[in-house]
Amino acid sequence: MLKTNYNEFENDLGEILREFGELSNYEFSVFGNFEGDKFIVSTEINDKKCEYNYDFIFSDELEKKRLLKRYLKISLYKSLTFYFERNLPWGSLTGIRPTKLAYQYIENNEDFESKFLNELLVSKDKTEIVKKIINAQKPYYEKNDDNCDFFVGIPFCPSRCAYCSFLSNEIAKEKNIKEYIDALIKEIEGSKKLVKNLRSVYIGGGTPVSLKTEDFLRVLDAIGKVDVEYTVEAGRPDVITEENLKIMKEYGVTRVCVNPQTFSDETLQKLGRRHTAKECKEKYALVKSFGFDVNMDLIAGLIGEDFDTFKNSLDTAISLNPENITVHTLALKRGSRLRESVDRLTENEVSKMVEYAHSALEKAGYSPYYLYRQKYMAGNLENTGYAKKGKECIYNIDIMEEIAQIIASGANAVSKQVENAKNKIERVGAPKDIKTYIDKIDQVLDKKFNLYNK
Ligand SMILES: C[S@@+](CC[C@H](N)C(=O)[O-])C[C@H]1O[C@@H](n2cnc3c(N)ncnc32)[C@H](O)[C@@H]1O
Ligand code: SF4
Known part of the structure; x- marks a missing residue:
């Protein structure tokens, strides 16, 4: 109270x-x-x-x-x-974007490190990571209202993973896929008119490649061929195929996410992810054979995992040598079934995992380049994206630092209109519910046009 x-x-x-x-x-x-x-x-x-x-x-x-x-x-x-x-690692600092706050101090000619350490009581380690991220972002960080990133959301998955905090619908149970793709294509085509200086394209989810090839092809075709950074969050290795990779290559995709989450088969099974560690490695090799850059997502603090299990997953990911590795910390609402098991995992164990990830990744030539926090994270920690030099993902930087327009299409997708000089951001979100999104697609587009053409 x-x-x-x-x-x-x-x-x-x-x-x-x-x-x-x-x-x-x-x-x-x-x-x-x-x-x-x-x-x-x-x-x-x-x-x-x-x-x-x-x-x-x-x-x-x-x-x-x-x-x-x-x-x-x-x-x-x-x-x-x-x-x-x-003490907490981030001290009195709450909120999703610590790096954004650091940039604000820097722009006001204040010493952000001293503010973080002495006033907000952020730990030395976390302050140091923020400093490294700002350094890694230097070649890409650009406040320009004409810059934009184009996001397309596919909120369907082959099955629902037990921990997942994103909107996703089991694809086999979804009756309106064709209508969803029709509406999405209408939104994509309309939204293309809003694009000025395109920095990146990102197809996220859900699991975009859980779509049938012909549906996936229609989406790529609506986006068109581009020659900027282009990510497909393929995600689940069980639905990555030679066929969908071929199409991605044809349309200019440059970066593909192949997400292990963990390399423990026991955990994967418990989580309801229908792939094994072996399949993940095989699909990774297949994706690399097409010449894509790869990001791998891992989660620290998964149910039943201890430090050694996590260390093994991280070491395996490093040995595969992808361009990006993103280390998430499990975030679960208090009171949820999974959360109770997490509380039993000591928070120290999760911090140990995150600390190990940081030092092992740096030793292997990766640097942190973006970071965000969520509510209900184990150990009050963070998610951190690591990249080999020159392989930082522009989309992740722009979305986290909120310095470019995010023109987003799809159910639950949020478009952001940014006015850098005024430090102003306006957001418009599309309905979460698939049927509502389909029925209201004209209003969704109108709202988006109003957002950008005020
Ligand atoms: C939008 S999800 C899509 C990924 C893709 N469908 C897959 O499963 O590989 C992006 C990432 O968020 C992370 N994630 C999802 N739920 C999470 C949670 N509750 N706590 C921490 N990370 C989570 C996972 O690492 C996941 O790969
Ligand atoms: S496949 Fe990805 S988006 Fe879908 S439920 Fe699992 S973690 Fe979430």
């Missing part, structure tokens, strides 16, 4: 509390008051009181709000670390 006199920040404070685990038996209060140009925050956790004070200098109302939120969060975080004798 949390009491505060700043109700508008209750959710933000709640996010910090959540990271400290199951706290329903505790009472928390966070109260802030101005005394001259000082902002004094008093906190209480089950009768244990603390007080923090901050010099409060702001230039406008927006900054005032930003600082109020920050100081309340820092105070709560400090009192929690004091009470529970535990």
